[in-house]
Amino acid sequence: MMARSRFAIALLIAVVVGAATSCTASDDQQSEATSSSAPAASAGPAVLTPVVADVVAPPIPVTGSDGRVHLAYELRLTNTGSQPATITSLQVKGDGRTLVDLSGDALTPWFQALGGGPKAGTVLAPGQQGLVWIDATLNSPDDVPGSLGHVVNVDFPQATSLVPSQLAENVAATEVDTRDAxxxxxxxxxxxxxxxxxxxxxxxxxxxxxxxxxxxxxxxxxxxxxxxxxxxxxxxxxxxxxxxxxxxxxxxxxxxxxxxxxxxxxxxxxxxxxxxxxxxxxxxxxxxxxxxxxxxxxxxxxxxxxxxxxxxxxxxxxxxxxxxxxxxxxxxxxxxxxxxxxxxxxxxxxxxxxxxxxxxxxxxxxxxxxxxxxxxxxxxxxxxxxxxxxxxxxxxxxxxxxxxxxxxxx
The missing domain is CATH 2.70.70.10 (Glucose Permease (Domain IIA))
Known part of the structure; x- marks a missing residue:
């Protein structure tokens, strides 16, 4: 489990957690950063993906004191369906490599459902949004991929004629910001x-x-x-x-x-x-x-x-x-x-x-x-x-x- 310090000297505590949130993904700057510049989805048949996603902002690489390059950013998930969606795992892909693989208990510290009401693990209620904090680390700047993709694995209580009970969704393709830290x-x-x-x-x-x-x-x-x-x-x-x-x-x-x-x-x-x-x-x-x-x-x-x-x-x-x-x-x-x-x-x-x-x-x-x-x-x-x-x-x-x-x- 990740350490979560109670040393409450931050400028802002996460006031959005546990508060009702109504956000759109339509602001101009975000649209330019995450859609017009994002790599196109891979070719294939159309598939219903009840959980949709975008990044709050494309990551900018930075070298940490551990000598590794960090891509730190946030993935926003929205359950558009009528059933609760359990996020069972998340993979971040880049240049054919898996950079982050979070499953089960390893995902929980990096995930937070937004809005009021009870929260259970990595579950998104119908219509609810959540955030996954990402820290993809690489050995050197030469290893930084040009773009990132995400695979979100979701379980639903019941299968339907259009959506199975378990689904691997490819979501939120985004380019890596090429600016230097x-x-x-x-x-x-x-x-x-x-x-x-x-x-x-x-x-x-x-x-x-x-x-x-x-x-x-x-x-x-x-x-x-x-x-x-x-x-x-x-x-x-x-x-x-x-x-x-x-x-x-x-x-x-x-x-x-x-x-x-x-x-x-x-x-x-x-x-x-x-x-x-x-x-x-x-x-x-x-x-x-x-x-x-x-x-x-x-x-x-x-x-x-x-x-x-x-x-x-x-x-x-x-x-x-x-x-x-x-x-x-x-x-x-x-x-x-x-x-x-x-x-x-x-x-x-x-x-x-x-x-x-x-x-x-x-x-x-x-x-x-x-x-x-x-x-x-x-x-x-x-x-x-x-x-x-x-x-x-x-x-x-x-x-x-x-x-x-x-x-x-x-």
Whole structure:
């Protein structure tokens, strides 16, 4: 089973899970990305496929700190039939290879039915949608296929004259996005920064696929919440509810690239650590934050900054990579001081799709266990290293969930 941390410091918890959702697949950008550019379906006789599918956004390859290339994206399933549909397995195909094969219990952590009502395993009720989070990994960029196909194996309670009780559906052919992951410098300096909710398992960030402005979007697909461990591997020491218990509170946050500031909020109060805020309006989830246009339709988002720490930053200001833009804080939807950072393909931190990034250089000091992260976040316990992590210098890679990294700088 995949670790699902309760370390609730994400910008947005997956509010779409368990909420009624009504989404269309007809928005212009999504149609262009997943239909006009998608490879044609293989020739053959017409077959009824009650479960139809599309991808939220075509995947962009990114190299992770494990040295592997990740294709992280979401497959949306819709049961158009009148019977419940049990998704028994899913295969992702590329260039004649099976890249992902999820069956039975192995599929369950990657699957979520949407909408209200009871949920049972990997079952979609009639008319219900669901999401499957995909992380297809490859050995090198040379192995990345040009396109992907999906085989969804479905069981129905009863066979009909048109649909058997078991059906293997070929759905949602899509091309792989040929853009490179964005290469940037780190937004923080110094040692022992822990990736608390990053790619590519189903953390609260990846789970936050949200219905925004009539579209289903995953702005936080590659988002990272950074907290800093002390020399004993602790997130805080003392009273969990006091900001002063977090040694890294107030750390400088730096621009990851050259680019113009397009949004600034700096006057929201800090939250009390140890509790999830209640009743926040959607536009305050990011707390005090900066959005920076870093060029070519890409935007950087720095969230949960200290009140007043961005007073010298203004809309229209040109930043250089490494410039200080604010101080790490605890404003917005957060229950512990941290920096929430992600890149996106639009200027709105929610109404966009997240895009991958690779840091120019960092040192991977280790990877912690999910269980120890939860204990560190809730009880102030030291984290425990996961055995077997290949540590050392990294360049042009993305830290992964539970990594502990050191960035250049003081």
């Amino acid at each position: 964005v290469r940037i410098r780190a937004p923080l300096d110094g040692p022992r920064w822990l990736d608390g909710t990053g790619c590519c398992t189903v953390t609260s960030h990846r789970a936050a696929v949200l219905p925004i402005n009539g579209r289903m979007l995953a702005a936080e697909r590659f988002a990272i919440d950074f907290v800093q461990l002390d020399e004993q591997g602790r997130i805080y020491v003392g009273d969990q509810t006091q900001l002063s218990s977090y040694e890294y509170y107030g750390a400088p946050v730096r621009a990851v690239s050259d680019g113009k500031v397009i949004a600034v909020v700096g006057d929201l109060s800090e939250q009390v650590p140890g509790a999830t805020p209640q009743g926040l309006p959607l536009d305050q989830y990011g707390g005090n934050h900066v959005v920076q246009d870093i060029g070519n339709g890409r935007y950087a988002f720095y969230a949960h900054l200290q009140p007043g720490s961005v007073d010298d930053i203004s809309v229209g200001q040109d930043l250089r990579a490494g410039d200080q833009i604010g101080l790490l804080g605890n404003s917005g939807n957060t229950d512990a001081p941290h920096l929430h950072f992600h890149l996106m393909d639009g200027p709105d931190f929610l109404a966009a799709n997240g895009i991958p990034f690779e840091f120019e250089n960092f040192d991977l000091g280790g990877r912690v266990t999910g269980e120890s992260l939860e204990a560190a976040a809730t009880a102030g316990a030291p984290v425990v290293d996961e055995a077997g992590t290949q540590t050392g210098s990294r360049s042009d890679e993305m830290p992964l969930y539970l990594d502990v990294v050191t960035f250049p700088g003081s």
